[in-house]
Amino acid sequence: MIKTQDYRLGILKDIYIDHIKNPDRSIIVSIKTRKEALAYRYLQRRGFINLKLESSDELQLKIILLQSGVDYIRNLEKELG
Numbered sequence: 001m002i003k004t005q006d007y008r009l010g011i012l013k014d015i016y017i018d019h020i021k022n023p024d025r026s027i028i029v030s031i032k033t034r035k036e037a038l039a040y041r042y043l044q045r046r047g048f049i050n051l052k053l054e055s056s057d058e059l060q061l062k063i064i065l066l067q068s069g070v071d072y073i074r075n076l077e078k079e080l081g
Contacts, residue, residue: 008039009076012048016073019065031059048072 002010018027031037040061043049048069054060 004035004039007035008042011036011039012043012069013073015043015049015063015065016070019070027063027065028054029061029063031061043069 015027029040031040037059040049040051040063044051046068048066050064050066052062052064054062
């Protein structure tokens, strides 16, 4: 079973990859599980992303990667080589 910390890091890396491909746009995701929702809220509380509710019917969130999230991933990449 994947650890919660690894799951959150995986989500942040996915957001970062989308950000690298197109830094001027936000990402819209559909939340399907409670674990996913908690992971996005955690990343928001840490100051890595900004969340905005797009649609409450399908629980879609608009996500913007903040500079602290970019810095965190870049530092992590440097540490891991």
